[in-house]
Structures are given as C-alpha cells and as structure tokens.
Amino acid sequence: MSILAKSPAVDWNRWPYRMGCPVWTCKEWGNIVYPIGTSQSQSLHWYSQMFGTVEGSSTFYAMPSVETFEKWASESVDSFQFSFKFPQRITHEAELVDCDDATREFLQRLKILHGVGRLGITFVQLGPRFSARSRNALATFLKRLPQECSWAVEVRHSDWFDEGPNEKWLDKLLVDLNIDRVLFDSRPLFSLPPSDPIEIESQKRKPKSPFRTTVTGKHPFVRVVGRNKPLEVTSYWQEWSKQIATWILKGLQPWIFTHAPDDAMAPELARWMHRLIGEEVVKLDPLMAWPELPTLANKGLLRPRQMPLF
Numbered sequence: 001m002s003i004l005a006k007s008p009a010v011d012w013n014r015w016p017y018r019m020g021c022p023v024w025t026c027k028e029w030g031n032i033v034y035p036i037g038t039s040q041s042q043s044l045h046w047y048s049q050m051f052g053t054v055e056g057s058s059t060f061y062a063m064p065s066v067e068t069f070e071k072w073a074s075e076s077v078d079s080f081q082f083s084f085k086f087p088q089r090i091t092h093e094a095e096l097v098d099c100d101d102a103t104r105e106f107l108q109r110l111k112i113l114h115g116v117g118r119l120g121i122t123f124v125q126l127g128p129r130f131s132a133r134s135r136n137a138l139a140t141f142l143k144r145l146p147q148e149c150s151w152a153v154e155v156r157h158s159d160w161f162d163e164g165p166n167e168k169w170l171d172k173l174l175v176d177l178n179i180d181r182v183l184f185d186s187r188p189l190f191s192l193p194p195s196d197p198i199e200i201e202s203q204k205r206k207p208k209s210p211f212r213t214t215v216t217g218k219h220p221f222v223r224v225v226g227r228n229k230p231l232e233v234t235s236y237w238q239e240w241s242k243q244i245a246t247w248i249l250k251g252l253q254p255w256i257f258t259h260a261p262d263d264a265m266a267p268e269l270a271r272w273m274h275r276l277i278g279e280e281v282v283k284l285d286p287l288m289a290w291p292e293l294p295t296l297a298n299k300g301l302l303r304p305r306q307m308p309l310f
Helices: 040-050 066-075 086-095 098-116 132-143 165-177 197-205 232-250 265-282 294-296
Strands: 018-021 052-057 083-084 121-125 152-155 180-185 223-225 255-259
Touching: 018 265, 040 066, 052 197, 052 255, 066 083, 066 098, 083 098, 086 098, 132 152, 132 165, 152 165, 165 180, 223 232, 255 265
Parallel strands: 018 052, 018 255, 052 083, 083 121, 121 152, 152 180, 180 223, 223 255
Antiparallel strands: none
16 A cells, blocks of 8 residues: 555645645655655645645646646545636736636636535736726626636735725625635735845745735635744734634635745744634644654654644
8 A cells, every 4th residue: 555545634624714835845845744755746645635725826827738637636635725826828918808718728727626626716816017997807807707616816006005996996896706805915024134045036026015904705815925934924923813813703714825935934834823823713623633654754764853743
C-alpha cells in the first residue's frame, strides 16, 4: 500500500472557514506540509489534507488543459476546494469585453472541478487600469456567470475605493448578485521597510489597496500579505482574527489566504492565524493533526518539526 493510501484525510466541509496558501508546492515545505522527499506529483495530495483550499494563480497566466484539471481533482482529498483566478487575458487584456470564447473555455474547465465538489470561490482580479468607467462591462460580465458557482471580485483602481458613488455602486452590484468582494490587505507587508531582497521585490509588486472589511456575500474573501518574520505583523493578525471570528459567529464562512513575500512562510502564517481565530471562537475545531508517517519515520526520513503546531 502506498503512503498516499495510508495518509489520513480531513473533512473540510465541517469547518466554519477555509484557510489556504497562494501555492500548494514549495520546496521549503518538507516536513511542514508534506514529508521530506515528497515528489511534486504528490504534494497536492498532502497539501489538501493540511489546508481546505488554495489560491490558484496558475490559471491567471495560462489556460491549463482538461487533463490537468482532471489530475488536480484526482490528487486532492474529497472536501478540498480550489480557488482559481480568471485568466489575465480575460481580466487584464480584454478587460471583460469581447472575451466570450476565452471565458467559455475557462468555465468549461471549472465544470470539471465543480462536478466532483472541488470548485471553491473563483475570483475575478481586475487590473489597476480597470476604473469605474468600465462599470457596464463589469456588470454585464458578472451577470452572465453561472449562478450555481461561487464568485468573488478584486478591484484595484482608486475609483472603487472612493467611499462614494463608485464604491457604493460596486458593493450594491455584488450584493445583488451574491458575489463576494475580495478584501486584499497589504498593510502588514508595508508596515516596515523591507528586511531582505524578497521583501524588496514584494513591496515593488504588491499594490497598496485601501483597507476594507466589506461583506457583500456569504463568504468574506480575505487575501492578507504578511512578512517573512511573522512576529513583525502580530497586531494585524490579531485584528484579522477578531474580524474573522465575528463573521463566523454571524453564520458566514470566511475564506482566508495568507501570503508572505517568501512562500516558505505562508503555512506558518496560516496556522498562526488559525490559532488566534480559535482563541476568539472557542468552539472552533483544532487544526487537524500532522499526518502520521510511521513508515518514513522508521526509515529516518523525517527530521524533528521546527514549527510549533498550534
């Protein structure tokens, strides 16, 4: 019997929220998310037992094949759900106009995951040029999306943060369509000067979108960018944990994605966030136990864990 067949699985559908990282494969995650020496073909299986979702950016840059989507579905545990981005050729190049063929192709791919219960919230990340002048294009595009799936929208142009007519129009549109607004928070990243080359690059690339906690659907969708030294952003994680706990107690199901300039730190930030949420919501189930790997341990392939398990 293979190690994959022996490994336990968790029912993420029982959880009052979903937490994930921006990727499911990172070479520094050996013995953190999966055993050291795990092949890339098995990393998704292990990741999907440690986290309930993942932010899939691969679809933003290119359109994966049907076979790739089928492979992802088969490699992940039953209750795991992917949260993919719309391709950039739809959102950034076409800006939601005259892109029916590309959109239809992407939706057909998503149906593969939806059919087996692996499709989570797919989000439309709009570029910094997409202003309120394109509101008709946005409304038309969103109204045509299949209602049986879950969607979210991330805006970056300043028009959508005017606390006036443009932002109110956007929020009402999303409320009417039961679509979540992506809450992107880069405050932790920019709270201090960069401490290493990776943070320097991250501060160059990440936007400084105004902070919001606006809820327009049933799944508050949070993307928060921390730092490579988690203790530098303690206050922000505490702030978010209180907000997330409030949503949970109201019957909402938040989706949280913890980013770090260095992906190696994303799992630690996620587990830390979970611990803080648990302190706010006493009945929250503890994060699942680390997968038991007695076969690997006996062979000396596992080194002692360096990260505390909250």
